[in-house]
Amino acid sequence: MQRAFLSLFLLLLVLGCGLTKAHATELNSRPLVKDTIVIRLPNQATITLVVRDAAQLRQMKNYQLDSLTSRLAGYIVQAETAAKTATTDQVTLQFYPDKDQPGKNLPEQIRITTRKKKPSTNRVDVMLNKTFGVTVTTDDKGSKSYNTSEGKSKEERIAQRDSARLKKIKNKRTSAELVVDLGVNALINQKALDTTPGQSEAPDLRTEGSRYVNIGLDWNTRLGGKRSPMSLTFGPHFAFNNYMLNGNTKWVNDNGITSVVRETDGRQYQKSKLGTSSVNLPVMLRLQLRDKHYKSTFALGAGGFVGYRIKSWTKLKYTTDGNTLKDKEDGSYNMENFLYGVQGTIGYGSLELFAKYNMNSLFRANAGPDTQVLSFGLRLFGD
Structure with a gap:
């Protein structure tokens, strides 16, 4: 993980240092406009970096990337643990590395949002005349469950049948x-x-x-x-x-x-x-x-x-x-x-x-x- 983050930040530094002076001047002339850099990794993860100008991007080299990546790994473990015991589907944790260790050029704030992991499922729906259906669901362990309610409550199914009968009559x-x-x-x-x-x-x-x-x-x-x-x-x-x-x-x-x-x-x-x-x-x-x-x-x-x-x-x-x-x-x-x-x-x-x-x-x-x-x-x- 440390090598991955180090390679990422080195790539950003190269992109930042390669910007022309004319482009930097254009960014400074419009301080309210922010640039966005989006990096998609092979594992389908996405990293988004928002900067005001190229000067902010070049300042990334002042951070101790090895220390940051190690610290992020610890923060992620804490966030995953909190998500497992939380009563909501989403948990957001905030960390302040610079306050914890002043003078080491660490980020001021790191915010991590995690969600409860839901088991991957494979669902197959078999419908007959749009009124009767069987749903076969396979979870990540290979266990299968069968449901004829189509995911609807009893009241919803009754209302659907009543509506179909009324439509036919009318x-x-x-x-x-x-x-x-x-x-x-x-x-x-x-x-x-x-x-x-x-x-x-x-x-x-x-x-x-x-x-x-x-x-x-x-x-x-x-x-x-x-x-x-x-x-x-x-x-x-x-x-x-x-x-x-x-x-x-x-x-x-x-x-x-x-x-x-x-x-x-x-x-x-x-x-x-x-x-x-x-x-x-x-x-x-x-x-x-x-x-x-x-x-x-x-x-x-x-x-x-x-x-x-x-x-x-x-x-x-x-x-x-x-x-x-x-x-x-x-x-x-x-x-x-x-x-x-x-x-x-x-x-x-x-x-x-x-x-x-x-x-x-x-x-x-x-x-x-x-x-x-x-x-x-x-x-x-x-x-």
Whole structure:
């Protein structure tokens, strides 16, 4: 260290002594202006020397450089020790060599500012969709730490998520979403069919087998301001209805009349059902409330629908001589082609239930059981 400082000051002396007289005169003519010499060492350290004129620079040779460099080494040790025990990140110490040893041409004051040494770290950030991140930090000893908070407090992360949700709500006046409903069908408001006694029975559905499946695409258009909870929902839906019978009965279309008759030839049915598919267009008003973090809470929707029957069929499954057989027959079975009714949804958070009531009869007048359909169940996808 002593040789390094000695070489530095000798370099400064050479620079100072090499200044021309004309330059010195120019400096003296402007005593308020100071010159700055900056020296960058190979170890990335920087030494800055500020002088008023060349005369001050030449006076550097009067100092005992060997003694100064040794004294600086001691001062630096004291400063580093003070920084380790300090309560702040930065410590400044001042030394007065000339007062300690008068008459030796030592500097009047030396000021050293040191900071606490922080361990060198190597940090890698892995981000997903700008909302979830993992930070891997490696310290100077090779130890790794993992943090999913991205360096932010819990309150900051909550505020960031809330802001993202609010921005999404305000910026999207119209949105589209996939809707999938799973439920069951029930026949209600049944009236007796005027047929020959003993020839037919009232439909008695097996609940777990009378499934309802609906797949649709809804467009939601917000009504009102950017934070309005009201929206208009509409879009195409495709529905599949199954009407599975209890007991050993089957759906029969005979002489233009669809009825439910009991099997008499000894065949035992494992499944006996009537199935339909239809396309529908629902139109609903929807109320969507949110909490203080803009997450969906209570939701309520109500409206109507119109539709058209695409196809219908019957399917029988039974066992004969140890063999399982399936009979399927397509046909209209005197069912209504045009459909209409009312429907609604209610939910909280991610849980949502639906109900759908067909106001028209399932079959044409005097061509089948006089009954209507109620479908209800769980909405799996949707807002």
